[in-house]
Amino acid sequence: MxxxxxxxxxxxxxxxxxxxxxxxxxxxxxxxxxxxxxxxxxxxxxxxxxxxxxxxxxxxxxxxxxxxxxxxxxxxxxxxxxxxxxxxxxxxxxxxxxxxxxxxxxxxxxxxxxxxxxxxxxxxxxxxxxxxxxxxxxxxxxxxxxxxxxxxxxHGHSHDHAHDHDHPHDHDHDDDHHDHAHHDHGPHDHAGERHHxxxxxxxxxxxxxxxxxxxxxxxxxxxxxxxxxxxxxxxxxxxxxxxxxxxxxxxxxxxxxxxxLDRMPDPGMAAKIRATIESEGDEVTDLHLWRLGPGHLGAIVSVVTSEPREAVHYRQRLAQFSDLSHVTIEVQHLA
Missing domain, CATH: 1.20.1510.10 (Cation efflux protein transmembrane domain)
Structure with missing residues (x-):
């Protein structure tokens, strides 16, 4: 079901x-x-x-x-x-x-x-x-x-408060899970300020x-x-x-x-996304990062894992990057 x-x-x-x-x-x-x-x-x-x-x-x-x-x-x-x-x-x-x-x-x-x-x-x-x-x-x-x-x-914006207005879309179907997250702007990671x-x-x-x-x-x-x-x-x-x-x-x-042309706006951010997810032993098999507007980045991440983790787990891991305003995550579980 x-x-x-x-x-x-x-x-x-x-x-x-x-x-x-x-x-x-x-x-x-x-x-x-x-x-x-x-x-x-x-x-x-x-x-x-x-x-x-x-x-x-x-x-x-x-x-x-x-x-x-x-x-x-x-x-x-x-x-x-x-x-x-x-x-x-x-x-x-x-x-x-x-x-x-x-x-x-x-x-x-x-x-x-x-x-x-x-x-x-x-x-x-x-x-x-x-x-x-x-x-x-x-x-x-x-x-x-x-x-x-x-x-x-x-240039960078800084706020003394963090917002979490995420609206997840969890699509659970067999071993493939997709999750879409939308983050409001909280404290900024200051890498790659050019995309602001x-x-x-x-x-x-x-x-x-x-x-x-x-x-x-x-x-x-x-x-x-x-x-x-x-x-x-x-x-x-x-x-x-x-x-x-x-x-x-x-x-x-x-x-x-x-x-x-949707060129990679911030290689440093891409490296941090990959490192954050792979720090638990999972593997990022595909990663797309592009600019949606000033201070807003979109990301599509495909993850392969042998653990019983769902897309919401990775969304929560990436929530620390407030510039990621639109995130789609696909999870594939190894048999």
Whole structure:
């Protein structure tokens, strides 16, 4: 006779600071839109083409951040949608990957423009360009402060209390037993903190910091060009900025792409899972570990044992790892 004990459970694997990050991202978008409108209107009123151009640039800035904000909103709105097998925790990683592609394209465009200006210099209106670059830097600093203020950026969380909201599904059938466990977050094991990163927020911050870095380089280049007549300093500053942006873009592409492809997020955690189970003489024959969302890992573990142990025994052994938010265990008994 087969016995099933079924309990409903949640597949909501959003980051701990999801709601706060969503609010902060929308706040930065509002700031960018206000600045965009002010620059475009001011440029039209005072006949400044440079001011209008910077306003249009600010619109692309707001558009990139809109991608992050929508990812937060959709992930929250559809978090309980059963059509998403393992929840919507990867929405942010998908948005981060998309933002990294946009950043890479921006880096290529800046590099192309810089190289073109090396061979074909253009006259620079220093009195307009320098204040606008300074204004852009201030907006980026304010944006970075809004995005980062009070946000953990996916580093460790610690709690003074532990929760155990497990909902086991014990499927007992002959010698094969499956158990699914869902753990809330208690005290953290601090190995592999990278899987706590909110890559959606990281992409937004990288975009802002990339703009800030370019603004600093542009200001330095313009000041040197005006002071010493080195017009080549402006395109050089732009080219260096493109390399910085490209470097950040590659890092973001690598990390988010690995998550979207379910690459092993934390080899150290996998080793601890294996060691914990095999410490009693059992054997782990198959182990899958992947990221479900910021701070949430999923695991499928197959165990072969000669002892009369059921799946719930191994679930209790693994409960010490609070990052394991969704665990499925299969037990095979040796005859």
């Amino acid at each position: 087969t016995t099933f004990q079924i309990s409903p459970h949640s597949h909501v694997f959003l980051g701990e600071d999801h709601a706060r990050a969503e609010r902060r991202t929308w706040a930065v978008i509002i700031l960018c839109v206000v600045m965009m409108v002010a620059e475009i209107v001011g440029g039209a009123m005072f006949g400044s083409l440079a001011l209008i151009a910077d306003g249009l640039h600010m619109s692309t800035h707001a558009g990139a951040l809109l991608l992050a904000a929508l990812a937060y909103t959709f992930a929250r709105r559809y978090a309980s949608d059963a059509n998403f097998t393992f929840g919507t925790g990867k929405f942010g990683d998908l948005a981060g990957y998309s933002s990294a592609i946009v950043l890479a394209m921006i880096a290529l465009l800046i590099a192309y423009e810089a190289i073109t200006r090396f061979f074909d210099p253009v006259p620079i209106a220093f009195d307009e360009a320098i204040p606008i670059a300074a204004l852009g830097l201030l907006v980026n600093i304010a944006s970075a402060w809004l995005l980062a203020g009070g946000h953990s950026h996916g 990163r909110d890559n959606n927020m990281r992409a937004a911050v990288v975009h802002v910091m990339a703009d800030a870095a370019v603004s600093v380089l542009v200001i330095v280049g313009l000041l040197l060009a005006r002071q010493f007549g080195w017009l080549w300093m402006d395109p050089l500053a732009g080219f260096i900025g493109s390399l910085v942006i490209a470097s950040w873009s590659v890092g973001l592409l690598r990390d988010t792409g690995a998550i979207l």
